[in-house]
Amino acid sequence: MNRTNDVYQTLQALGVTLPPSPADSPYFSITRPFGGSLLYVSGCGPVIEGEAHFSGTLPSHVSVEEGRLCARRCALNIISALEAYTGDLNRVKSIVKLLVYVSSDPGFSEQHLVAHGASGLLLEVFGEAVGKATRSAVGVAALPLDFPVEIEAVVELE
Numbered sequence: 603m604n605r606t607n608d609v610y611q612t613l614q615a616l617g618v619t620l621p622p623s624p625a626d627s628p629y630f631s632i633t634r635p636f637g638g639s640l641l642y643v644s645g646c647g648p649v650i651e652g653e654a655h656f657s658g659t660l661p662s663h664v665s666v667e668e669g670r671l672c673a674r675r676c677a678l679n680i681i682s683a684l685e686a687y688t689g690d691l692n693r694v695k696s697i698v699k700l701l702v703y704v705s706s707d708p709g710f711s712e713q714h715l716v717a718h719g720a721s722g723l724l725l726e727v728f729g730e731a732v733g734k735a736t737r738s739a740v741g742v743a744a745l746p747l748d749f750p751v752e753i754e755a756v757v758e759l760e
Contacts, residue, residue: 607729609691616726621650623686624679633687639695641687641757645703646679647749648672657748659705664750666715673702673719676753680720681727684757696758697724697735703752706741713739720753 613620624632624646634642648654648671660669685691702717704710717739724733735755745752 609694609727612727612729613691618678618727620682620685621678623682624649632683639759640698641684641759643680643683643755643757645752645754646676646683647745647747647752648675648679649747649749650675650678654747654749656750658750659707659744660710660712660716660750662707664705666712669704669716669750670719672749672751673716673753674723676702676751677720677723680753680755681724688759693760694728694732694757695760697728697733697755698758699756700724700735700737701754702737702739703742703745704739705743705745705748705750710741713741716751717753719751 626632630644632644636642648656656664656668656672658664660666684694700720702713702720704713704716706713717737721737724735727733
């Protein structure tokens, strides 16, 4: 493994407290293992402890910087889901793929800048060897609950 840090020490140094993991729905799971060591994390929105703070499309209702903050909050929920599933974030071997959905006005083309909020947090927490994922950032007309951003992930575990 290429890990150069203890994830919990890094979270503490960053002053990041994990929120409760997003809950499973009667209709879908937040996490689902597949292919042996891979874990799929369902789309997570920017809700932390019941608070979304932002809603609507970019850039008419939510600025790019606010969208970046939403993406960071989505990534925090992904980390919380990983912690709930694994019991030990140091088992994360690689953040393989992020798929970032951005609720976008027609003509908006800066989804990649919004996605940097999630990628940046994952790099801070896991380090480059583990946290530098492949990524797609896609503009969509609308997201559930009027979220500005929703992110799903594929993660490799030890």
